[in-house]
Amino acid sequence: MSPASVFVCLSLTLLSDYPVIRVKPDNSGVVTDGVKHSMNPFCEIAVEEAVKLKEKKFIKEVVAVSCGPTQVTETIRTALAMGCDRGIHVEVSGKDYEAMGPLQIAKIFAALAKKEEASLVILGKQAIDDDCNQTGQMTAALLDWPQGTFASEVTIDGEKVKVVREIDGGLETIKISMPAVLTADLRLNTPRYATLPNIMKAKKKKIANMKPADLGVDMVSRVEVLRVDEPPTRLAGVKVETVDDLVAKLKANGTI
Amino acid sequence: MNGGWERVIPAFRSVCGEDGVSLGAAVREQHGRDESVHRCRPPDVVVWPRSVEEVSALAKICHHHHLPIIPFGTGTGLEGGVGALKGGVCFSLRNMDRVLDLHQEDFDVSVEPGVTRKGLNSYLRDTGLWFPVDPGADASLCGMAATSASGTNAVRYGTMRENVLNLEVVLADGSIIHTAGRGRRKTSAGYNLTNLFVGSEGTLGVITKTTLRLYGVPEAMVSAVCTFPSVQAAVDSTVQVLQTGVPIARIEFLDDVMIDACNSFNSLSYPVAPTLFLEFHGTEKSLEEQVTVTEEITQANGGSDFSWARDAETRGRLWKARHDAWYAALALRPGCKAYSTDVCVPLSRLPQIIVETKEDLMLNGLTGPIAGHVGDGNFHCIMVMDPNDQDEVIRVHEFTERLARRALALDGTCTGEHGVGLGKRALLREEMGPLAIEVMQGLKATLDPKNLMNPGKVL
Numbered sequence: 001m002s003p004a005s006v007f008v009c010l011s012l013t014l015l016s017d018y019p020v021i022r023v024k025p026d027n028s029g030v031v032t033d034g035v036k037h038s039m040n041p042f043c044e045i046a047v048e049e050a051v052k053l054k055e056k057k058f059i060k061e062v063v064a065v066s067c068g069p070t071q072v073t074e075t076i077r078t079a080l081a082m083g084c085d086r087g088i089h090v091e092v093s094g095k096d097y098e099a100m101g102p103l104q105i106a107k108i109f110a111a112l113a114k115k116e117e118a119s120l121v122i123l124g125k126q127a128i129d130d131d132c133n134q135t136g137q138m139t140a141a142l143l144d145w146p147q148g149t150f151a152s153e154v155t156i157d158g159e160k161v162k163v164v165r166e167i168d169g170g171l172e173t174i175k176i177s178m179p180a181v182l183t184a185d186l187r188l189n190t191p192r193y194a195t196l197p198n199i200m201k202a203k204k205k206k207i208a209n210m211k212p213a214d215l216g217v218d219m220v221s222r223v224e225v226l227r228v229d230e231p232p233t234r235l236a237g238v239k240v241e242t243v244d245d246l247v248a249k250l251k252a253n254g255t256i
Numbered sequence: 257m258n259g260g261w262e263r264v265i266p267a268f269r270s271v272c273g274e275d276g277v278s279l280g281a282a283v284r285e286q287h288g289r290d291e292s293v294h295r296c297r298p299p300d301v302v303v304w305p306r307s308v309e310e311v312s313a314l315a316k317i318c319h320h321h322h323l324p325i326i327p328f329g330t331g332t333g334l335e336g337g338v339g340a341l342k343g344g345v346c347f348s349l350r351n352m353d354r355v356l357d358l359h360q361e362d363f364d365v366s367v368e369p370g371v372t373r374k375g376l377n378s379y380l381r382d383t384g385l386w387f388p389v390d391p392g393a394d395a396s397l398c399g400m401a402a403t404s405a406s407g408t409n410a411v412r413y414g415t416m417r418e419n420v421l422n423l424e425v426v427l428a429d430g431s432i433i434h435t436a437g438r439g440r441r442k443t444s445a446g447y448n449l450t451n452l453f454v455g456s457e458g459t460l461g462v463i464t465k466t467t468l469r470l471y472g473v474p475e476a477m478v479s480a481v482c483t484f485p486s487v488q489a490a491v492d493s494t495v496q497v498l499q500t501g502v503p504i505a506r507i508e509f510l511d512d513v514m515i516d517a518c519n520s521f522n523s524l525s526y527p528v529a530p531t532l533f534l535e536f537h538g539t540e541k542s543l544e545e546q547v548t549v550t551e552e553i554t555q556a557n558g559g560s561d562f563s564w565a566r567d568a569e570t571r572g573r574l575w576k577a578r579h580d581a582w583y584a585a586l587a588l589r590p591g592c593k594a595y596s597t598d599v600c601v602p603l604s605r606l607p608q609i610i611v612e613t614k615e616d617l618m619l620n621g622l623t624g625p626i627a628g629h630v631g632d633g634n635f636h637c638i639m640v641m642d643p644n645d646q647d648e649v650i651r652v653h654e655f656t657e658r659l660a661r662r663a664l665a666l667d668g669t670c671t672g673e674h675g676v677g678l679g680k681r682a683l684l685r686e687e688m689g690p691l692a693i694e695v696m697q698g699l700k701a702t703l704d705p706k707n708l709m710n711p712g713k714v715l
Binding site: 036038039074078081189190192193194195196197198199 | 379381382383384385386472473474475568569572
């Protein structure tokens with residue numbers, strides 16, 4: 001019996017190649033106004049995997065989900081253009097959006113997965129702007145579902161999923177039962193480009209709209225960001241003429 | 257100039273800021289070389305303008321003090337175009353790196369010189385559009401305009417000449433012009449200034465913005481490899497495929513020496529014989545048709561069965577052999593350097609010139625595996641040589657001259673896509689003839705009477 005629906009949960013992040021991200025003058029965060037945003041690269045890989053599974057007929061439907069302000073619907077449209085069937089936009093904006101972290105997002109995804117009876121939830125392993133690497137794991141915990149994180153290979157085998165995971169020592173292969181949560185690592189696949197005809201078709205696909213309150217999720221955060229600083233500017237090096245000079249200088253600044 | 261630097265450097269700093277000017281030796285050396293075999297010729301100073309207004313202000317200072325101006329993009333050129341032969345000021349444009357004015361429905365975008373080809377395509381990811389001109393390196397798009405770059409996709413999508421719609425250029429005296437006015441569409445208004453500056457290699461002005469034609473990302477791509485019993489068979493197939501009107505996207509030729517090198521380098525096992533790497537772009541249905549027609553042609557010419565690749569990962573592996581050609585050639589003789597020739601001839605003359613060139617290589621004991629964009633009649637001999645073996649260096653040089661003259665005799669050109677730069681000026685004269693060269697010199701004298709713009713290149 002092939003699983004009914006797979007949820008791909010997307011994050012909108014600052015574009016990775018874009019030059020210099022700046023810290024706000026009041027050190028409360030980074031400047032996001034006017035900086036190009038795009039789908040998180042690991043989420044692209046997650047979308048690609050879900051669409052591939054559907055093309056291989058392992059699953060029937062792929063739903064793209066994301067939380068955030070209106071801008072996020074563009075990201076969902078890109079996922080639809082890559083082959084997802086429908087989208088869900090959970091609206092979070094203003095102060096709630098600034099305070100939104102992995103726990104709030106995980107609560108939302110967990111509530112949705114339960115409500116829509118998803119068989120698989122696939123996320124990118126982490127967002128490249130905050131590098132938290134927590135949302136997938138928290139979602140699995142809230143749902144009490146098994147998790148296959150840092151996936152570099154995913155195979156569906158009846159009611160179970162075989163996941164090859166990238167770990168520090170090499171690769172670990174696990175078998176977990178569905179419903180399950182997976183997070184996509186870099187080598188899982190190479191995401192397809194959204195082509196113009198598909199972008200146009202995607203405009204006709206449905207994106208449902210809802211608020212966290214509709215899912216019974218409260219967005220209160222227990223984390224307070226105190227400060228954001230740029231990494232310290234690299235100091236110029238000092239050239240020395242002899243080994244003795246080098247040793248003397250290293251002693252003088254307390255290195256040795 | 258010697259004494260006057262004390263006035264000029266502070267003037268530069270007041271335009272670009274304290275950090276925007278460098279006299280450091282390492283920095284100057286870095287900006288005095290590209291990826292060619294020409295030795296490093298560092299400028300006297302490197303400046304980093306942040307806007308077209310700053311470029312103009314700097315140019316005015318240089319103009320006043322008779323200082324040479326050398327524009328620098330990514331330093332990935334292959335003809336020594338950035339060498340500061342007479343010293344001067346290198347304008348490093350990498351800090352001007354904005355993508356401006358993307359018009360999705362009009363299929364055009366404008367970019368500053370710091371935007372590279374891969375950078376732009378990454379930016380365009382979500383739009384379904386791309387800029388297909390692919391010279392291999394991740395070059396600055398304005399730099400590609402300056403050298404009239406081309407690449408593996410030219411047979412389908414054209415070169416920079418066909419894809420630059422407008423340029424913003426700062427002239428030697430600091431004036432800022434737009435070569436197509438406000439335009440970014442087809443036009444018949446006035447002289448074609450845009451294509452005067454495309455390929456001018458920094459000798460007529462500094463390109464500070466280019467408006468490019470974009471294309472829709474193909475719905476599907478399929479790649480294939482096919483081996484042939486002879487060079488003639490491979491090239492005949494190419495000609496016939498193009499004649500039947502198949503809109504093939506890439507058609508790359510590798511000779512047996514090149515394939516052998518690629519096999520060793522990448523641990524592959526392609527048959528060692530003249531080979532074509534093919535790529536088709538289109539809808540699923542049109543791909544089926546394109547592939548069927550092409551296969552009929554190649555088989556009629558004695559070609560082998562196709563090795564296929566459809567998905568991104570397999571295609572990547574298939575093309576890796578072609579992309580690594582340069583390194584595979586170098587690996588044939590570790591410790592050596594490589595120089596790439598770049599002649600281009602009409603398709604009908606391609607079999608003849610490749611066969612004659614291979615004979616020349618064998619007769620003279622030279623290492624020169626061949627890889628080329630046969631769809632355009634353009635091929636590269638990657639000449640691998642020991643820089644310390646004076647005799648070999650001379651023999652390679654003489655070979656390249658013979659090759660260029662052979663191409664000219666067959667109605668071809670001495671440089672299909674790399675540009676003239678430093679090393680092909682004499683060949684340019686032979687190719688153009690004295691009267692055309694005089695016209696070029698007249699244009700140069702009009703736009704840059706003091707000869708400050710990248711002196712010693714092209715003409």
